[in-house]
Amino acid sequence: MTAPESVLPRGAVRGRLRGELLLGLAVFGLYSLVVMLPEEARARAAREHGRLVYDLERVLGIDVERTLNGWLAGQPVWRVLANYEYAITYLAAALGLLAWLYLRHPERYRTARNAFVLLNLGGIACFALFPVMPPRFMADLGFVDTVRLGRTWGSWGSPMVEHADRYAAVPSLHMAWTLWVGVELARVSARRWVQGLNAAHVVVTGYVIMATANHYLLDAVAAVPLVAAAVFVAERTTPPAGAVRVRAPDAFFLAVETADAPQHAGGVIMLDTSRDAVERADLVRVVGERLDRLPRFRQRLSAPDRRRPVWRDHPEIDWSWHVVERDVDGMGGLRDLIAGIQSAPLPRDRPLWRMFLVRGAAPGRTTVVFLMHHVVADGVGVVAQAVALMEPRPADEDGGPARPRLGRLREAAATVAGLAQLAADVAPPARLPASGTSARRFGTVTVPLDLARDAARRHGARVTDVVLCGVAGALNRTVLDGARPDACRVAVPLMMRAPGGGAEGNHTTAVMIDLPLGAMPETARLAVIARRARVLRSGTRPLAAWFVMRQVGRLMPAPLHARFARAVYGGRFLQGIVSSLPGPDRPLRLAGAPLTEVYPFIPLAPGAPLAVGALGVQRELCFGVSVDPGLVDDADRLTGAVLDVIKELGGA
Structure with missing residues (x-):
């Protein structure tokens, strides 16, 4: 801080x-x-x-x-x-x-x-x-x-x-x-x-x-x-x-951002306002009272030139820009608004966050769209900072579960083994269709968490495997055969947060998994994914990827690090991101209104047409799906297909 x-x-x-x-x-x-x-x-x-x-x-x-x-x-x-x-x-x-x-x-x-x-x-x-x-x-x-x-x-x-x-x-x-x-x-x-x-x-x-x-x-x-x-x-x-120098894992997402691939993440927070309304002034008051817990909300990036930028205190917060009101016509209008928000980069001459108070999405509901640049925090960090605005106020935590600590020799050996495995995974993935523009489509769906868990237990898999299978099966059902390859490579973010770390900064690494997209029974698809997803728990690839992101990136000169980031993060190496995020484990209120659902949205990697976030909230798995219209023009078709696949796996 x-x-x-x-x-x-x-x-x-x-x-x-x-x-x-x-x-x-x-x-x-x-x-x-x-x-x-x-x-x-x-x-x-x-x-x-x-x-x-x-x-x-x-x-x-x-x-x-x-x-x-x-x-x-x-x-x-x-x-x-x-x-x-x-x-x-x-x-x-x-x-x-x-x-x-x-x-x-x-x-x-x-x-x-x-x-x-x-x-x-x-x-x-x-x-x-x-x-x-x-x-x-x-x-x-x-x-x-x-x-x-x-x-x-x-x-x-x-x-x-x-x-x-x-x-x-x-x-x-x-x-x-x-x-x-x-x-x-x-x-x-x-x-x-x-x-x-x-x-x-x-x-x-x-x-x-x-x-x-x-x-x-x-x-x-x-x-x-x-x-x-x-x-x-x-x-x-x-x-x-x-001033604090931007860390290498955070600078990574500054380097990869382009006009067609803005790198800000966030969430769509649905509030029950059937009894008490939430006004813009309420949000301004809540954020103002919590600024001591949200240091990046009052900081901006210095001019980066050829060095890594630094965080500098911003003299005054422009509340009229950071907290704004919008009216929409139903959930379709809300999704269109979010798609537009995702398409426009955040200016870097001010703190890199915004909130939209949105009315009209559903009767008795008010929506708060909360977003910040990826340089500020990873997905779990965004959730942690959103929770810091809510009641009851969380105890001082480190913003998420920490990775298990290994002995130094074991960690070094695992990292070396992981580097060798990553070197063997360099084959370029098959491409999914994309428009190559900044246009976005955004879709939402809720899946009962018990249904996802039952499906996982029924087939000897994990909830993350079920989420991945839901995405793969949905692509099989919505993307035309002629444009759909037999497999696509997605990045699955994994938490690498050290004990005592704050909510700021990026503390995740990513492991690549090839999802089968061909025609097959969903149970067979899940079995293939569960077998391939073992790399998520092996520890070697995550450690190697984290070593590259944190240590190698730190030693690189800023221009070289930027070129490296742009070379490895994009359509040449992956076609999508699928992230299963830990959500709040208790009922929460924002500005006095109960929280009902939260749909995460994740930025698309440059040239990659898909990003899926799944967040557990009050026994519901809330999916937020961002897609390039060249892949699927109607994101609701894709989210509906995700629900159908998980229901089929759960026997519903």
């Missing part, structure tokens, strides 16, 4: 201290790996590169190092002071600034730390790819090693730090660190005398690194673009304080 900086946990802004220390150790470990590279080859290359740098300076007429070094070598006191300055002050200044920012300016700390890490990684890369021998190791050029001459305790190159990288002259990290300190002091508007003191430190450091023959002048010059690039990248990749 994002909040203003004044109420944000400070550790959430700057990072936990243990994590910061581990990051520092990781960078140092990478530096140590470079030091361990083969010594002889590096020494030969470093000497050649050192001569190259010095020869270039002589051509340019800026080879001042030997003059400075010759004078300092003859000054014992100044030589010792210079050695200590070289060994200590750059380190004290940089670490001191990091500690000060961590404690006093947490809003700036993460950006500064990221810039510091980046400039060090850049330097380490240079040391590995272009080793350069410092002047003090090149006595044949006339340089004096003031470190060895002075035997300064703890100085760079002295016995105490003998294993430091001897060929890390370009760029000068001493100069880079002191320049970076100056940039960050300016960023936080430090006192002028402090900035002046650091400016003097930069000048002294520049003199010392050359006079002690640890660096060439060009080494110091090379530090300037290094710092500039690190600060530039950090400024543009670090989320601002008070």
Whole structure:
């Protein structure tokens, strides 16, 4: 949950201290790996590169190092002071600034730390790819090693730090660190005398690194673009304080959204208003009172450009847009309204949710159409956030059942096995007919939950299998033979929510199942589906898909992740989505009116013409079916066929 900086946990802004220390150790470990590279080859290359740098300076007429070094070598006191300055002050200044920012300016700390890490990684890369021998190791050029001459305790190159990288002259990290300190002091508007003191430190450091023959002048010059690039990248990749970066599984649905495939999900909530009416003002009041429990309702996405966007607090909610009224003519008019709502993307310059108060769908009923973008929450999260608006108020829960936890070794083994299984499932599915436009048809039907359960028990299957069979059988009965393939691949979302997770964000993965669409008895169709649906409970494929969605997606650069999402989520790999969602297990009221039914609606994947959601509410299984009109022009025919198939399976 994002909040203003004044109420944000400070550790959430700057990072936990243990994590910061581990990051520092990781960078140092990478530096140590470079030091361990083969010594002889590096020494030969470093000497050649050192001569190259010095020869270039002589051509340019800026080879001042030997003059400075010759004078300092003859000054014992100044030589010792210079050695200590070289060994200590750059380190004290940089670490001191990091500690000060961590404690006093947490809003700036993460950006500064990221810039510091980046400039060090850049330097380490240079040391590995272009080793350069410092002047003090090149006595044949006339340089004096003031470190060895002075035997300064703890100085760079002295016995105490003998294993430091001897060929890390370009760029000068001493100069880079002191320049970076100056940039960050300016960023936080430090006192002028402090900035002046650091400016003097930069000048002294520049003199010392050359006079002690640890660096060439060009080494110091090379530090300037290094710092500039690190600060530039950090400024543009670090989320601002008070903002939360969109997670990879959530950004996935931003990437796949197109004008023809909007990615917002929701529900059609039917209320019994035969006694007391529900007005728009009631909904505004209810949402306003619950805003503390619905953080994404008061946040919007920042401009994403080539990075993952962040959640930013939106200064003011436009209630006239977020909560609106509509009148319809019967359930047919309601379905047409919902089809239109599904066809229009939500604008991203405001919080990504809306509510429609709809009258006229049925006598004594008022409908609330509740929707939010898929980046905000998955299907279970949408249900959880809708329930948070109702009475009685739910206890603090994690928004849905958590997946069982395996031991780390077992989970890793299962994930590897699942990745192999996913690789074997890449055969493209047969295509269902689609119009290729944003037009939608929406249908609803209720199935007694006891009927679905009886059908499952009767045939040794599960309710999810019965739902899948109802969809497959309905497609067989409503799609023309010439346009209907023998099978279609659908994605079945599975919950991967960790204990304690909030209702925001996507915590589901999906497993693909090929549904048989050919002519056959429905009992035989159910047997095939029940056998294939065992992959839903095997654990390996869900773990592998979740690993790809969460971990691999997190490591990908945003543009690459977006291309990956668009490549794998759409008509090339699936033809529909069938989701069986857990519903509320107790009677609920919204704005004082009892809830009777809730029909979920799920966004169509790009190029896929079918999305089915089934939600258990008060012993009814409420189906919401969204279809491309190129598949079925009348969604009610499809939902009616779903009911007929389940009745047949249940022996009704």
